[in-house]
Amino acid sequence: MNFKNFWSTDLRSSVVVFLVALPLCLGIALASGAPLFSGLLAGIVGGIVVGSLSGSSVSVSGPAAGLTTIVAAAILDLGSFEAFLFSVALAGIIQIILGFAKAGAIGHFFPVSVIKGMLAAIGLILILKQIPHAVGYDADFEGDESFFQPDGRNTFSEILQAWDFLSPGAVTVSLLSILLMITWDSQRLQRFKFFRLVPSALGAVMLGVSLNALFNYALPYFVIDGKHLVTVPVATETSGLSTFITFPDFSFWRDPKIYITAVTIAIVASLETLLSIEACDKMDRSHSITPLDRELKAQGAGNFISGLLGGLPVTSVIVRSSANINSGARTRASTISHGIILMLSVLLFPGLLKMIPLSCLAGILIIVGFKLTKPTLFKEMYRRGMAQFLPFVVTIIAVVFTDLLKGVFMGILVAIYFILKTNFQKAVIIVSSEENFMIRFTKDVSFLHKNALRKALEKIPDDTRLLIDGSKAQFIDEDIKEMVVDFTETAKSKNIDVELKNIDIN
Numbered sequence: 261m262n263f264k265n266f267w268s269t270d271l272r273s274s275v276v277v278f279l280v281a282l283p284l285c286l287g288i289a290l291a292s293g294a295p296l297f298s299g300l301l302a303g304i305v306g307g308i309v310v311g312s313l314s315g316s317s318v319s320v321s322g323p324a325a326g327l328t329t330i331v332a333a334a335i336l337d338l339g340s341f342e343a344f345l346f347s348v349a350l351a352g353i354i355q356i357i358l359g360f361a362k363a364g365a366i367g368h369f370f371p372v373s374v375i376k377g378m379l380a381a382i383g384l385i386l387i388l389k390q391i392p393h394a395v396g397y398d399a400d401f402e403g404d405e406s407f408f409q410p411d412g413r414n415t416f417s418e419i420l421q422a423w424d425f426l427s428p429g430a431v432t433v434s435l436l437s438i439l440l441m442i443t444w445d446s447q448r449l450q451r452f453k454f455f456r457l458v459p460s461a462l463g464a465v466m467l468g469v470s471l472n473a474l475f476n477y478a479l480p481y482f483v484i485d486g487k488h489l490v491t492v493p494v495a496t497e498t499s500g501l502s503t504f505i506t507f508p509d510f511s512f513w514r515d516p517k518i519y520i521t522a523v524t525i526a527i528v529a530s531l532e533t534l535l536s537i538e539a540c541d542k543m544d545r546s547h548s549i550t551p552l553d554r555e556l557k558a559q560g561a562g563n564f565i566s567g568l569l570g571g572l573p574v575t576s577v578i579v580r581s582s583a584n585i586n587s588g589a590r591t592r593a594s595t596i597s598h599g600i601i602l603m604l605s606v607l608l609f610p611g612l613l614k615m616i617p618l619s620c621l622a623g624i625l626i627i628v629g630f631k632l633t634k635p636t637l638f639k640e641m642y643r644r645g646m647a648q649f650l651p652f653v654v655t656i657i658a659v660v661f662t663d664l665l666k667g668v669f670m671g672i673l674v675a676i677y678f679i680l681k682t683n684f685q686k687a688v689i690i691v692s693s694e695e696n697f698m699i700r701f702t703k704d705v706s707f708l709h710k711n712a713l714r715k716a717l718e719k720i721p722d723d724t725r726l727l728i729d730g731s732k733a734q735f736i737d738e739d740i741k742e743m744v745v746d747f748t749e750t751a752k753s754k755n756i757d758v759e760l761k762n763i764d765i766n
Contacts, residue, residue: 266593268457273589274597276461277320280583280628281307281602282613283490283621287402288323292331294341294572296493297504299323300606301571305562307599310574311592313558316550319540320580320595321562323572325405326532326664327525331572334521342509343518345567349508350522352564355530356557364552367534371679373648374671375539376641377655381667382578383632384660386625388415393622394434396427398488402618407661415660429475429482430619436471437464437623459587461624468620484617492610506570525563529575531665533559536576543585583628647682651675680708688712690719700729707739717747722754730763741765 281303289299306321314321335344358364385405392400400409400418407415443449444460475482493504512518537550555576562574584594605613641652651674659667687709690699699716720726728744730736745765751758 266591269588269590270594271597272457272459273584273587273594274601276459276587276624277580277584277589277594277598278601278605279461279465279621279624281320281322281580281598282605282616283618283625284325284403284577284579285323285602286491287404288325288328289572291325291328291401291404292323292572293335294331294344295504295506295570296491297606298341298506298570298572300493300602301504301569302566302574304599304603304606305566305569305571306574306577307595307597307602309565309599310558310562310576311595311599313554313561314550314576314592314595315554315558316537316540316576317546317548317591318544318581318585318589318594319537319550319555319576320584320598321533321559321574321576322580324529324532324575324577325403327528327573327575328404329406330521330524330528334525338512338515338517338521340509342506343512343515344521345506345508345570346510346512347518347521347525347567348571348573349564349567350519351525351529351573352560352562352567354522354526355560355563357560358526358530359553359556359560362553363530364534364554364556366531367538367552370535370538370668371651371672371675372542373641373644373651374655374668374675375535375542376637377652377671378535378659378664378668379539379543379578379582380633380637380652381656381659382582382664383629384656385415386579386629386632388419388660390622390625390629391419392422393618394430394626395422395425396430396484396488396619397422397425398618402621406663427484427488427619429472429479429484430488430617432482433468433471433484433617434619434623434626437468437620438626440464440467441624441627461587461627464624465616465620468617468623469615472615472617484619486614488618490613490616490618490621492606492613494610504570508567525573526560528665529559529563529573530556533576535664535668536578536581539578540576540581540585543582545585546590578632579625579628582632586628586631647678651678688716690716695724696727697724698727698729701733701736701740704733704735705740706735706737709737710739710743713740713743717743720751720756722756725757725759726751727759727761728763729761731761733762736763 285299285303286296289296303322310321335341338344389404441460441464444455444463449455472484533555534552537555541550566574641649651671654674655667655671658670687703687705689702697720744763748758
């Protein structure tokens with residue numbers, strides 16, 4: 261490891277990722293109906309274990325909001341958290357098997373326009389979901405990404421509801437935190453070594469804690485109380501960590517629900533990981549390409565260990581990964597260090613963590629979200645044409661109003677439409693010179709190109725000569741050959757002289 265780079269970039273990035281991961285780990289555990297420490301433990305395992313085994317320099321793993329509904333339903337269905345942990349460990353084994361089976365190749369089929377749309381959508385969701393926390397309304401859990409919420413409200417109605425519960429202290433802290441981070445990261449201040457070494461997110465947290473201490477001393481009406489501060493489980497002196505560590509119950513091995521849950525977690529976690537890794541590779545300044553099969557094995561090892569120790573399932577997560585990249589991370593040391601910091605802070609300094617206002621962390625996450633969905637990104641995609649822009653926009657809308665996997669799937673369908681349309685247009689071309697026409701197959705043609713060929717043949721007028729050239733195609737489907745034969749017979753009545761080149765119709 262290059263210690264110079266570590267102290268100047270990776271350690272700085274790890275602190276930012278830690279501050280982003282802390283509320284998300286706790287919020288996802290709360291929403292899943294699992295012990296709070298299970299979310300923290302998943303974050304620690306995702307950082308240290310997956311970070312050590314992964315081939316990505318910048319990806320960060322931990323509990324994912326996309327699995328919240330699956331986790332909550334599985335815990336209820338299986339009847340105990342210990343039984344669920346058994347499924348998590350099994351899911352890890354399945355992911356390792358998928359890695360050895362080379363299933364990571366699936367990740368290469370995600371179009372760039374869809375990946376960028378997914379990133380922009382996550383950025384928008386972050387901003388929208390953090391607005392209530394920024395004004396002091398913390399009814400919804402941190403890390404929620406779903407449009408329709410369990411309480412009957414949705415993302416937009418939650419924002420409207422939040423205005424009825426404005427906290428002047430929370431609004432002050434979130435706004436000043438955002439302003440501080442923007443100023444801190446400006447070119448004017450980044451010229452100074454202090455501002456390059458100390459992350460702006462840490463400065464924002466220190467500001468938030470200090471302001472709340474000032475409110476407590478001089479402005480009681482502005483004080484941010486306990487329910488609007490970070491909540492961290494604390495071990496007692498007598499019980500220690502044994503209070504939090506939960507082991508899986510292997511006696512459920514006869515229950516088929518265990519295996520159904522394990523397969524479900526393995527598939528969803530693997531897909532979310534592959535999507536996140538593809539996005540990370542696009543954002544990574546070093547333009548590295550992560551070996552996806554190795555990533556599946558690393559995630560599998562992480563889920564196996566997380567399940568054995570009492571943690572939630574882990575995946576590679578866009579929010580933490582993008583925070584890591586935007587903070588200048590260069591190596592896996594950042595990911596691993598954030599896991600170590602998370603572990604040490606929870607074990608040694610839980611009291612300090614409980615002083616951090618949620619509105620301050622909301623300000624940090626809003627900045628992270630804005631960096632994912634900058635207006636320049638929309639302008640760039642628009643300039644690339646509708647074939648890129650429409651899948652991009654559809655992915656954003658679908659992810660915001662449904663969930664990550666459904667949104668990406670819809671975006672892929674739109675991207676496939678444009679791919680097929682372009683393919684059809686270029687596979688069959690027609691050129692003419694006076695009474696001479698030529699239809700050329702520029703690539704292999706199949707039944708999918710029947711419509712394109714039919715339109716080309718309809719353009720051939722009577723009393724002309726036509727050459728159908730298949731020399732560029734190594735494969736011509738039988739359906740295409742049949743159309744050519746049928747047209748050859750019909751052409752006789754229209755006085756069209758048809759010549760075939762490199763098309764075997766016998």
